[in-house]
Every structure is written in C-alpha cells, then in structure tokens.
Amino acid sequence: MRVGCSGFGPPDRGPNALPFAGAQQTNATNEFPDGAYRCVPLKGMIMWNSHAFNLTGQPGTLEAWLNFTFARPEERKHAAQAIFDRSAIFRMQVPACQQQEICNLHYMAAGSQLFELTSHMHQRGKRWRTFRGAFTCQGQTDAPGNPIACDPLSPSQCADGVDCVNEAGGDPMERLLYTNVLYNDPVQLRFRPPLAFNGSVAENVLTYCALYDNGFADPRTMKRQSTSPLTPWGASTCPTPTTCYAGRVCAPCSGATAEERNRSCDSSAGAGDGLCDGCTLYGGVTTEDEMFLLLGTFYR
Numbered sequence: 001m002r003v004g005c006s007g008f009g010p011p012d013r014g015p016n017a018l019p020f021a022g023a024q025q026t027n028a029t030n031e032f033p034d035g036a037y038r039c040v041p042l043k044g045m046i047m048w049n050s051h052a053f054n055l056t057g058q059p060g061t062l063e064a065w066l067n068f069t070f071a072r073p074e075e076r077k078h079a080a081q082a083i084f085d086r087s088a089i090f091r092m093q094v095p096a097c098q099q100q101e102i103c104n105l106h107y108m109a110a111g112s113q114l115f116e117l118t119s120h121m122h123q124r125g126k127r128w129r130t131f132r133g134a135f136t137c138q139g140q141t142d143a144p145g146n147p148i149a150c151d152p153l154s155p156s157q158c159a160d161g162v163d164c165v166n167e168a169g170g171d172p173m174e175r176l177l178y179t180n181v182l183y184n185d186p187v188q189l190r191f192r193p194p195l196a197f198n199g200s201v202a203e204n205v206l207t208y209c210a211l212y213d214n215g216f217a218d219p220r221t222m223k224r225q226s227t228s229p230l231t232p233w234g235a236s237t238c239p240t241p242t243t244c245y246a247g248r249v250c251a252p253c254s255g256a257t258a259e260e261r262n263r264s265c266d267s268s269a270g271a272g273d274g275l276c277d278g279c280t281l282y283g284g285v286t287t288e289d290e291m292f293l294l295l296g297t298f299y300r
Contacts, residue, residue, distance in 0.1 A: 003232050003285050008047065009045060009047050010045055017047075018039075018040070018041065019082060019084075020038060020039075020040045021066055024118070024120065024184075024185075024186055025185055025186075028188070030116070030297070031116075031190060032080060032115070032297075033113075033115050033192060033193065033194055034075075035075065035076075035077035035078050036077070036078045036079075036080045036115065036299050037071040037075065037076045037077075037078070037079065037080060038079070038080045039079070040068070048064065050062060050064055078113070078299035078300070079299060080115075080297050080298070080299045081297070081298055081299065081300070082295075082296070082297055083106065083117075083294055083295055083296035083297065083298065084293065084294075084295060085104070085106045085208075085293065085294040085295075086293055087104065088102065088104040088292055089283060089291055089292055089293055090282065090283025090284070090290075090291070090292070091104070091283070091292060092210075092212050092281060092282065092283060092290050092292060093280060093281070093282060094124075094212050094213075094214040094280065094281040094290075095214065095242070095243070095280050095281075096214055096215050096219075096222040096223065096242065096243035096250065096278035096279060096280065096281075097214065097215045097216055097219055097222060097243060097249075097250035097278070098214055098215075098216055099211060099212065099213050099214070099216040099217075100156075100211075100212050100214075101127075101151055101154060101156055101157065101209055101210065101211040101212070102157070102209065102210060102212070102292060103135070103148075103149035103150055103151055103157055103207060103208065103209040104149050104207075104208055104209075104292070104294070105134055105136075105147070105149045105205055105206070105207055106205065106206040106207075106208060106294050107201075107204065107205055108197040108204045108205065108206065108298070109197075109204070109300060110197065110198065110204055111197070111198060111300045112196075112197040112204070112298045112299075112300055113194035113195070113196055113197075113298055113299050113300065114191060114194055114195040114196075114197065114296060114297075114298040115190060115191050115192070115194040115195070115297060115298060115299070116188065116189065116190050116191070116296050116297040116298075117130060117177065117178050117188075117189045117191070117295075117296040118178075118180075118186050118187060118188045118189065118295045118296065119178070119180050119186050119187075119208070119210070119293070119294065119295060120186065120291055120292075120293035120295055121183040121186075121210055121212075121290065121291060121292065121293075122183060122286075122287045122288075122289065122290045122291055123183055123184075123287050123288075124212050124213055124214055124221070124223070124281060124290060125183045125210050125211070125212055125290060125291075125292075126181065126183075126211050126212065126213045127179070127180070127181050127210065127211040128178070128179065128180040128181075128186070128208070128209070128210045128211075129151060129153070129176060129178065129179050129208070129209050129210075130176075130177050130178035130179075130206055130207070130208040130209075130294070131151075131152065131166075131172065131175045131176055131177060131206070131207040131208075131209075132175050132177050132195075132203075132205075132206065132207075133166040133167075133168045133170060133175050133202065133203060133205055133207060134147070134149075134166060134167060134168070134202045134205040134207060135149060135150050135151070135152045135164055135165070135166045135172070135175075135207040136148055136149055136150060136164070136165065136166075137149075137150050137155070137157060137158035137159065137162050137163075137164055138158075138162055138163045138164070138165045139162065140158060140159060140162055149207055149209070150164035150207075150209075151164065151207075151209040152164045152165075152166065152172035152175075153172055153173070153176070154209075154211075166202070166207075167200075167202035168199070168200065168202045168203045177189070177195075177206075194298070194299075206294065208294045210292050212281060212290060214280070214281040215250070215278065219245070219249050219250055219278075222243065222245065222278045222279070223238065223278065223279045223280070223281045223288060223289075224238075224241070224245060224277045224278060224279060225238040225240075225241040225277050225278075225279055226277050227288065228279065228286070228288040228289075229286055229288065231284060231285065231286070232285065237279070237282055237284050237288070237289050238279035238280070241253060241261065241276050241277050241278055241279050242276075242278060242279065242280060243276070243277075243278030243279070244264075244265035244274060244275065244276055244277075244278065245265075245275045245276070245277035245278050246265065246273060246274060246275035246277075247265040247266045247267045247271065247273045247274030247275060248265050248266070248267055248274065250278075251265065253265060253276035253278075255276075258276070261276035262274050262275055262276050264276065
C-alpha cells in the first residue's frame with residue numbers, strides 16, 4: 001500500500017510532473033472560460049493516482065475515463081494554473097468530543113483571474129468557508145511571527161478580546177465567496193466572468209477555514225483506535241486512546257494498560273461497561289484522519 005504514486009514511475013517524475021486533471025466526485029467537469037487552456041504533453045508516462053473504496057466483501061473493478069476538449073490555436077490565450085494549497089494540510093488537532101476550526105491565508109499573484117474554487121476535507125470536516133481578503137486576528141502572530149488567520153463569522157482562532165479584521169475592509173458576509181458542508185461532494189464554484197485580483201496585497205488574498213467535529217455533536221462519530229487503519233508506513237495515528245467511547249462517554253481515560261484504561265471508563269466502579277477507544281483527530285491520508293486543502297483554477 002502506498003500514498004499516491006510514491007516510489008513508482010520514472011526517476012525524474014518530480015521536477016517534470018505536470019498535473020492535468022483531477023476530480024473529487026464520481027462525475028466532474030472542468031469548464032474553462034473563453035481564452036483559458038491547459039497543456040498536456042503529446043507523449044510520456046501517465047501516473048494515474050486513483051482513490052477508491054470498496055465497502056463490500058467482494059472484489060470490485062474501478063474504471064476511470066477522462067475526456068478532453070481541444071482548443072484551437074486562436075482560443076489559447078491564457079494558460080490556466082491550479083491552486084493546490086497544502087501549506088496547512090495537517091494543521092488540525094481536535095481532541096475527542098470537541099470541535100476545532102482552523103484557517104489559513106492563500107496569496108494570489110497580482111493579475112490573477114480566478115475562475116474555479118473548491119475544497120477538500122475528510123469525513124469529520126463539517127463546514128468550509130472561503131473569504132476574499134486577509135482576515136487575521138488583530139495584532140496576533142504565531143510562533144514564527146506570521147499573522148493568525150481567522151474566520152470573521154466565527155473567530156474562535158483569536159484570543160479573547162481580539163477582533164478578526166480585514167485590512168481591506170468590507171462586510172464579512174459580502175466577502176464570503178464559498179461555503180461547503182459535504183466533504184464527499186464539495187461545491188465546484190465557477191466565476192463567470194473570472195474574479196480579478198488586481199488590488200492591494202491585502203486584497204489579493206483568500207482566507208479559507210474548515211470546521212472539524214471529532215464527536216462533539218455525536219460522540220459515536222469520534223475517531224476511534226479500533227476503527228482507524230494503520231498508515232501506509234505501518235504506523236498508527238492513535239497508538240494510545242485518550243477518551244472513553246463507552247461507559248463514561250467523553251471522559252478522559254487513565255491507566256498504564258489497556259485494561260486499566262477501559263476500567264477507568266466504567267460508568268460505575270466494577271461495571272465492566274467502559275471502553276477507552278477515543279482519539280485526538282490529526283491530519284493523515286486515510287478518511288479516519290483529516291486534510292485541509294484549498295483547490296481552484298486561475299490564469300494570469
């Protein structure tokens with residue numbers, strides 16, 4: 001088992017790789033505005049990174065089809081580029097029975113024309129919002145000294161008494177570009193005409209935020225050690241559970257051994273109904289873990 005095409009293909013695939021397609025839904029269409037185009041080499045090796053789940057007990061067959069529409073020379077005016085912002089892909093850290101919203105800033109180059117916007121989360125990603133402008137906690141920075149991005153409609157990222165502000169101004173609801181609440185069928189938002197980024201540095205920014213729920217609304221949905229597969233590297237993202245899944249649900253576990261931790265979760269002493277199985281939710285490559293990816297397409 002590998003992550004994507006790691007360890008496969010020609011030795012020069014890194015610097016010479018050219019992504020040219022991708023989809024999150026069973027059927028997806030990339031629609032380009034007039035004059036925009038992307039290039040595909042006439043020859044080479046195609047590395048097809050296919051994510052699929054077979055939830056049955058029988059072997060299954062996966063087929064994928066990609067249809068191209070060719071642009072005539074006079075139609076090729078603006079080379080399209082992809083947004084694949086993974087700078088905060090694994091930033092979440094959500095204890096069992098809690099929620100956490102995280103935010104990040106994506107800087108668009110001056111002259112960018114954004115024509116498609118979408119998002120990527122896993123099953124515990126409950127809401128995604130993308131705003132135009134740099135929304136940050138006023139006067140706050142993280143350890144490296146960077147401004148802390150925040151959701152102006154729910155600024156839980158800021159310290160008490162600190163406002164979530166945008167240097168460029170504007171009402172947050174008017175600045176809200178994109179909302180998605182279905183992780184496995186995310187909205188593909190298209191801008192026609194494209195959204196132009198020709199303003200100040202503060203204006204040429206996207207602030208994007210995702211809310212993760214690790215059993216807060218329903219403790220039965222918390223990440224569990226017993227149902228979390230090992231990573232492709234053979235490691236566990238929950239080597240020791242921290243939270244009671246049964247008995248004293250959502251209470252912290254205690255004890256040095258699995259038996260002691262389960263007993264610490266009993267609804268009453270000696271009840272034998274406790275199960276220490278809840279885990280903190282981190283980033284990872286399986287759907288039992290999470291991701292935080294801003295996706296889109298633009299040209300300059």
